[in-house]
Amino acid sequence: MSDPSKPPVEFTNLAKDKVLHFMQMQGTESLAVRVQVASPSPLNPRYDITMIEPDEKCSEDVVFDGYGFEVVMEPESAKLLEGARVDWIETLTETGFKVENPNLAPIGSKPLEGSLADRVRQAIDQFVNPGVAQHGGHVTLVEVRDKIVYLQMGGGCQGCGMASVTLSQGIEGILREQVPEIEGIQDVTNHGDGENPYFSASK
Amino acid sequence: MSRVLLLLSRTSYRAEAFVAAAHRLHVDITVGSNHRQALADLTPGGALTLGVGDIDRSVASIVRFASDYSLTAIVAAEDDFAPVAAAAMVKIVSYHYY
Numbered sequence: 001m002s003d004p005s006k007p008p009v010e011f012t013n014l015a016k017d018k019v020l021h022f023m024q025m026q027g028t029e030s031l032a033v034r035v036q037v038a039s040p041s042p043l044n045p046r047y048d049i050t051m052i053e054p055d056e057k058c059s060e061d062v063v064f065d066g067y068g069f070e071v072v073m074e075p076e077s078a079k080l081l082e083g084a085r086v087d088w089i090e091t092l093t094e095t096g097f098k099v100e101n102p103n104l105a106p107i108g109s110k111p112l113e114g115s116l117a118d119r120v121r122q123a124i125d126q127f128v129n130p131g132v133a134q135h136g137g138h139v140t141l142v143e144v145r146d147k148i149v150y151l152q153m154g155g156g157c158q159g160c161g162m163a164s165v166t167l168s169q170g171i172e173g174i175l176r177e178q179v180p181e182i183e184g185i186q187d188v189t190n191h192g193d194g195e196n197p198y199f200s201a202s203k
Numbered sequence: 204m205s206r207v208l209l210l211l212s213r214t215s216y217r218a219e220a221f222v223a224a225a226h227r228l229h230v231d232i233t234v235g236s237n238h239r240q241a242l243a244d245l246t247p248g249g250a251l252t253l254g255v256g257d258i259d260r261s262v263a264s265i266v267r268f269a270s271d272y273s274l275t276a277i278v279a280a281e282d283d284f285a286p287v288a289a290a291a292m293v294k295i296v297s298y299h300y301y
Contacts, residue, residue: 127245128242131241131242131244131245132241132242134241135241137241157241160213161211161212161213161214161215161216161218162211162213162215162218162234162236162238162240162241163218163219164218164219164222164223165211165218165222165234165236165240165250166240166241166242168222168226169222169232169234169240169242169246169249169250170240170241170242170243170245170246170249170250171242173245173246173249174242174245174246
């Protein structure tokens with residue numbers, strides 16, 4: 001944390017009031033709030049926000065005291081939560097604290113940014129690879145040249161009889177939708193190589 | 204654009220050639236296969252999973268699919284799928300014209 005006066009995690013006024021309200025209900029103002037990343041999965045990141053007694057803090061914990069209560073985080077969670085925002089929501093379907101964390105935005109929710117190659121790489125990471133990973137495969141960007149995307153397929157995709165289908169029916173459509181500037185996609189995988197290809201290299 | 208249902212086995216060596224041919228003919232394709240396609244969830248209409256060796260179930264899946272996505276033709280890339288393609292086409296044609 002570069003600036004100790006700046007909260008590592010921002011509590012909205014509503015969230016802050018809720019914490020203070022819960023503390024009052026507990027009859028004590030010495031409670032602290034532990035914010036923890038329970039699961040950093042980009043598919044569905046989960047967070048735990050709990051009231052703790054002061055003696056439940058550890059010496060390694062990152063502590064911020066600027067809201068009228070202490071915000072306590074394990075060092076690993078503190079790193080993942082830097083810049084996150086805690087809000088309180090009340091809707092018909094859910095009520096509770098909601099964490100908006102730019103570091104762990106769920107897959108598909110991060111806007112693509114940067115150069116053409118960067119955006120293609122982000123689209124592969126966010127949309128393509130989670131899908132092909134279910135089949136034991138992965139896709140890597142080799143290069144973008146003259147708006148043509150050159151890809152390499154690995155794992156279960158390398159040598160798979162359906163690789164061309166995955167490319168033309170899946171990957172190409174996703175990349176063209178996410179990065180409309182691209183003009184073509186080429187698979188430069190050596191499908192005869194790899195650990196267990198369906199096709200062996202021609203002799 | 205016309206849409207062709209291409210029936211392929213997961214281990215087919217013909218997939219690349221059939222897909223390339225479809226692109227040259229500028230037809231949309233749906234790949235029907237005995238295994239669930241990678242990225243099928245993200246490409247609606249692009250893939251259809253069929254029962255292995257169960258012609259009736261496969262035909263029913265194709266007829267259901269055809270009610271959402273109009274099919275111009277069903278092409279079996281493998282002999283194993285030829286009865287499915289024929290039976291499904293008969294059902295779809297009967298449904299539309301009789």
